[in-house]
Amino acid sequence: MARITDPAILIPGARQGDRRALARLITLVENGGPTSDAVLAELFPGGGSAWTTGLTGAPGAGKSTLTDRLITVVRAEGSEVAVVAVDPSSPFSGGAVLGDRVRMQDHVDDTGVYIRSMASRGHLGGIAAATPRIVATLDGLGFPEILVETVGVGQAEVEIASNADTTLVVVNPGWGDSVQAAKAGLLEIGDVFVVNKADRPGVAETVRDLKQMLELGAAPGWAPPVITTVAATGEGIEDLWAAVRSHRSHMTSSGDLVEERRSRLIAEMESALLAGLRQRVRSSVPAETWAGLTDQVADRQLDPWNAASRLLLALSD
Amino acid sequence: MARITDPAILIPGARQGDRRALARLITLVENGGPTSDAVLAELFPGGGSAWTTGLTGAPGAGKSTLTDRLITVVRAEGSEVAVVAVDPSSPFSGGAVLGDRVRMQDHVDDTGVYIRSMASRGHLGGIAAATPRIVATLDGLGFPEILVETVGVGQAEVEIASNADTTLVVVNPGWGDSVQAAKAGLLEIGDVFVVNKADRPGVAETVRDLKQMLELGAAPGWAPPVITTVAATGEGIEDLWAAVRSHRSHMTSSGDLVEERRSRLIAEMESALLAGLRQRVRSSVPAETWAGLTDQVADRQLDPWNAASRLLLALSD
Numbered sequence: 349m350a351r352i353t354d355p356a357i358l359i360p361g362a363r364q365g366d367r368r369a370l371a372r373l374i375t376l377v378e379n380g381g382p383t384s385d386a387v388l389a390e391l392f393p394g395g396g397s398a399w400t401t402g403l404t405g406a407p408g409a410g411k412s413t414l415t416d417r418l419i420t421v422v423r424a425e426g427s428e429v430a431v432v433a434v435d436p437s438s439p440f441s442g443g444a445v446l447g448d449r450v451r452m453q454d455h456v457d458d459t460g461v462y463i464r465s466m467a468s469r470g471h472l473g474g475i476a477a478a479t480p481r482i483v484a485t486l487d488g489l490g491f492p493e494i495l496v497e498t499v500g501v502g503q504a505e506v507e508i509a510s511n512a513d514t515t516l517v518v519v520n521p522g523w524g525d526s527v528q529a530a531k532a533g534l535l536e537i538g539d540v541f542v543v544n545k546a547d548r549p550g551v552a553e554t555v556r557d558l559k560q561m562l563e564l565g566a567a568p569g570w571a572p573p574v575i576t577t578v579a580a581t582g583e584g585i586e587d588l589w590a591a592v593r594s595h596r597s598h599m600t601s602s603g604d605l606v607e608e609r610r611s612r613l614i615a616e617m618e619s620a621l622l623a624g625l626r627q628r629v630r631s632s633v634p635a636e637t638w639a640g641l642t643d644q645v646a647d648r649q650l651d652p653w654n655a656a657s658r659l660l661l662a663l664s665d
Numbered sequence: 666m667a668r669i670t671d672p673a674i675l676i677p678g679a680r681q682g683d684r685r686a687l688a689r690l691i692t693l694v695e696n697g698g699p700t701s702d703a704v705l706a707e708l709f710p711g712g713g714s715a716w717t718t719g720l721t722g723a724p725g726a727g728k729s730t731l732t733d734r735l736i737t738v739v740r741a742e743g744s745e746v747a748v749v750a751v752d753p754s755s756p757f758s759g760g761a762v763l764g765d766r767v768r769m770q771d772h773v774d775d776t777g778v779y780i781r782s783m784a785s786r787g788h789l790g791g792i793a794a795a796t797p798r799i800v801a802t803l804d805g806l807g808f809p810e811i812l813v814e815t816v817g818v819g820q821a822e823v824e825i826a827s828n829a830d831t832t833l834v835v836v837n838p839g840w841g842d843s844v845q846a847a848k849a850g851l852l853e854i855g856d857v858f859v860v861n862k863a864d865r866p867g868v869a870e871t872v873r874d875l876k877q878m879l880e881l882g883a884a885p886g887w888a889p890p891v892i893t894t895v896a897a898t899g900e901g902i903e904d905l906w907a908a909v910r911s912h913r914s915h916m917t918s919s920g921d922l923v924e925e926r927r928s929r930l931i932a933e934m935e936s937a938l939l940a941g942l943r944q945r946v947r948s949s950v951p952a953e954t955w956a957g958l959t960d961q962v963a964d965r966q967l968d969p970w971n972a973a974s975r976l977l978l979a980l981s982d
Contacts, residue, residue, distance in 0.1 A: 385971050392968035481970060524881050530847040531878070561848070564841050610963040617962050620973035625942040628977070645934050646927040651709035653798060654702050656937035660945070 355387045362489055365459055370489070374464055377485045378478045388481060391488025396609075398487035401592055402512030404500035404537075406528060409518040410544040413579035414588070415497050419455055421589045422493050428460045430491040432482055434475055434498040434508055462491070476504040477623055480511060480616050500534050510537035511612060513605065514595045516588075518542045519558070521550040526557045535561055538572050540591045546576035546584065570598050633662050672704045679806055682776055687806070691781055694802045695795045705798060708805025713926075715804035718909055719829030721817035721854075723845060726835040727861040730896035731905070732814050736772055738906045739810050745777040747808040749799055751792055751815040751825055779808070793821040794940055797828060797933050817851050827854035828929060830922065831912045833905070835859045836875070838867035843874045852878055855889050857908045863893035863901065887915050950979050 352358060352369070355376065361369030377384045401418070403411045415431060422429045455461040464482065466475045479496065486494050496512055498505040509515050517538035519525040529535060541562070543554050555574050562572055573591050577584035599605035630638075641658060644650035669675060669686070672693065678686030694701045718735070720728045732748060739746045772778040781799065783792045796813065803811050813829055815822040826832050834855030836842040846852060858879070860871050872891050879889055890908050894901030916922035947955075958975060961967035 382974075385974050388968045389971050393965070396965055484968065527847060527878050527881055530844060531850075531852050531882070533848075533850055535848050561844050564844055565848070613962045613965070613969050614959055617959070617969035617972045620970050621946065621976050622939060622942070624973055624977045625939070625946070625980075629938065629942070642931055642934070645930045648710070648713055648930070651705045651801065652930050652934035653705050653937050654709075655934045656941055657699075657702050659938050660941045663942075 353383075355383065355390065359387065359390060359489075367459070367462065370462060371464075374482055374485060377481045378466070380478065380481070384481060388484060388488075391485055393488075394490075395484055395487035398483075398491055398494050399514070399596055400483055400487075400494045400496060400512040402496045402498065402509035402515045403518060404498050404506060404509035404515065404534065405518030405542075405544075406501065406520075406525065406532075407499055409500075409520055409525075410579045411497050411499075411518050414516075414518060414542065414544060414577065414585075415495055416455070417577075417579050417582055417585045418495060418589060419461055420582075421585055423458065423460055427492045428462075428490075429493040429495065430462045430486040431464065431495045431497065432479060432486070433463065433465045434479060434496065434505060462486070476508055477619070479508050500529070500532055503533075506533055506537065513599065513608075514539045514592050516540050516542055516592070518544050519554065520545045521548045521554045523550070523553065523557060526554055526561065529558075530561060539570065539595045540588070541572055541574045542588060543574060543576045544579050547578045547581075551576055569602065569604070570595065629659060629663055633659055637662060670700075672700065672707065676704065676707060676806075684776070684779065687779060688781075691799055691802060694798045695783070697795065697798070701798060705801060705805075708802055710805075711807075712801055712804035715800075715808055715811050716831070716913055717800055717804075717811045717813060717829040719813045719815065719826035719832045720835060721815050721823060721826035721832065721851065722835030722859075722861075723818065723837075723842065723849070724816055726817075726837055726842075727896045728814050728816075728835050731833075731835060731859065731861060731894065731902075732812055733772070734894075734896050734899055734902040735812060735906060736778055737899075738902055740775065740777055744809045745779075745807075746810040746812065747779045747803040748781065748812045748814065749796060749803070750780065750782045751796060751813065751822060779803070793825055794936070796825050817846070817849055820850075823850055823854065830916065830925075831856045831909050833857050833859055833909070835861050836871065837862045838865045838871045840867070840870065840874060843871055843878065846875075847878060856887065856912045857905070858889055858891045859905060860891060860893045861896050864895045864898075868893055886919070886921070887912065946976060946980055950976055954979060 351372075353372065353376065355373065358369045358373040358376070362373050373387060377387050403415055405411050412433070415433075419429055419431065455463065466479065466482075483494055483496065496508060498508045500506055500509065500517070515537050517529060517534045517540075519529050519534075519541065521543060535558075541558055543551055543558070555576065558574050562574075573594075575584060575588045575591050577588055579585070599608070638659070641650065641655045645652050645655050668689075670689065670693065672690065675686045675690040675693070679690050690704060694704050720732055722728050729750070732750075736746055736748065772780065783796065783799075800811055800813065813825060815826045817823055817826065817834070832854050834846060834851045834857075836846050836851075836858065838860060852875075858875055860868055860875070872893065875891050879891075890911075892901060892905045892908050894905055896902070916925070955976070958967065958972045962969050962972045
């Protein structure tokens with residue numbers, strides 16, 4: 349039988365809980381272009397109800413184990429949950445040690461959980477561009493909770509996590525980790541901070557340091573709490589989820605949610621437009637022209653501004 | 666007499682030290698477009714010899730006073746120097762208290778110093794886009810030293826400063842200031858760190874904290890030194906300039922300079938291309954169309970990806 353790639357068949361299938369149809373649908377959306385546009389035109393109007401929670405932090409901070417625990421909490425509440433893992437070290441993406449992988453299997457047979465790994469597909473820029481579309485698809489299909497896990501290294505990954513309704517920043521005990529988080533720009537984007545592996549020494553100091561750093565130049569409004577967890581045992585997970593819920597209440601009652609989502613949608617439109625323009629340049633300008641201009645610029649034979657003008661001219665032809 | 670705006674007249678004038686011709690030339694370049702392209706096509710091939718030093722840090726850290734002191738050091742060496750101030754609080758931009766302004770007057774009659782303020786012109790995005798062109802113009806005209814002062818708040822300003830051959834990050838004594846610098850992403854971009862106002866308490870702790878933070882996750886190669894200064898009295902300025910010189914030697918002898926400048930030129934070409942594409946969208950798509958799509962997206966009546974596709978389509982018509 350031919351592989352079904354018709355959204356008109358896949359969308360109803362996915363709605364009825366067919367995980368294979370869902371996976372194919374997501375692949376269509378991930379690939380972009382007119383088919384992706386058609387899927388989103390169909391699903392976007394029904395969306396807007398999902399709560400997206402982004403998790404980010406340094407590799408090894410325990411993001412995947414936390415995600416695993418949060419899945420369990422959400423499922424215990426009776427809600428379906430989708431996970432998007434944009435993290436090459438995530439066990440969801442197959443990049444983890446055996447112990448993790450075995451544990452993740454707990455959710456494999458649960459039809460209320462859908463896990464999508466994006467670690468091995470394409471380059472990161474493409475993944476980063478596709479993630480908001482995938483989240484919108486899952487939202488439009490009715491998943492009430494969406495968890496997005498990204499490694500907190502590099503601008504693209506950090507942006508993906510900060511593009512959520514609630515962003516969790518995960519660190520470990522130790523002075524260096526909080527400072528690394530600061531250096532990576534994570535203090536600016538966290539709505540809730542998690543000191544995971546809190547059975548290790550130095551927890552109190554890390555919590556204090558984080559709070560001090562967060563208070564510096566803090567904006568009025570939501571004050572990000574610092575929660576301690578031991579994801580490996582499940583300790584503190586209920587508190588963490590309560591903090592996510594509390595942030596949700598704050599965002600909803602303050603009206604910040606409406607404003608923030610509007611801004612995110614407009615930013616996404618502009619970013620999709622720029623991606624489309626870049627794509628158009630790539631397909632209109634012969635690769636040799638591009639390479640030739642780049643070489644001339646790199647060798648200072650041509651200034652970058654006249655090179656750009658020539659590319660713009662080539663685009664009009 | 667009509668205001669001369671012909672680059673063929675302004676360029677030789679600027680080369681001969683006519684500061685009014687230079688100012689007009691820079692305005693042409695700042696405004697962009699074909700005239701700017703013509704100026705840069707003429708001047709870029711003769712450039713590449715200037716050393717650009719970016720200064721950034723929080724408002725009030727003393728960047729302008731440091732810049733003032735560095736001008737004096739450079740002039741004492743016999744070199745001409747150009748200053749580009751992209752900082753609304755800079756006395757170079759007229760935003761300072763009387764005392765600063767009076768001091769800056771020292772350089773007004775020195776024909777070896779050219780100061781360009783960009784604080785009050787256009788929006789920041791435009792200034793940020795124009796700054797590399799202005800620096801290239803000053804370089805092409807033969808200024809051997811170019812200082813670029815920006816306030817270290819906001820991505821655009823930080824990018825301008827990091828776009829220099831040597832980037833100085835200025836902080837003040839006190840635990841909070843270094844952490845604020847970390848939060849603002851300044852630890853990642855500094856080649857030399859300056860603890861200014863070092864006559865205040867807490868200097869040793871700030872130097873230690875900065876060094877510790879810098880050592881965390883440090884890359885091999887250049888290890889950014891931390892210099893203490895009291896710009897108001899001139900204390901430490903010679904050490905600071907020696908550090909800039911030392912960074913210059915490292916960059917030159919390691920070959921990093923060639924690589925870094927090549928990357929910056931290519932990045933500038935791509936950024937100029939994107940700016941041109943954005944401009945083209947703005948002039949091709951009627952303002953009402955744009956506003957209408959934006960409103961529909963913000964209100965979730967239309968998804969951002971189909972909105973972007975419609976804009977791309979409008980552009981092709």
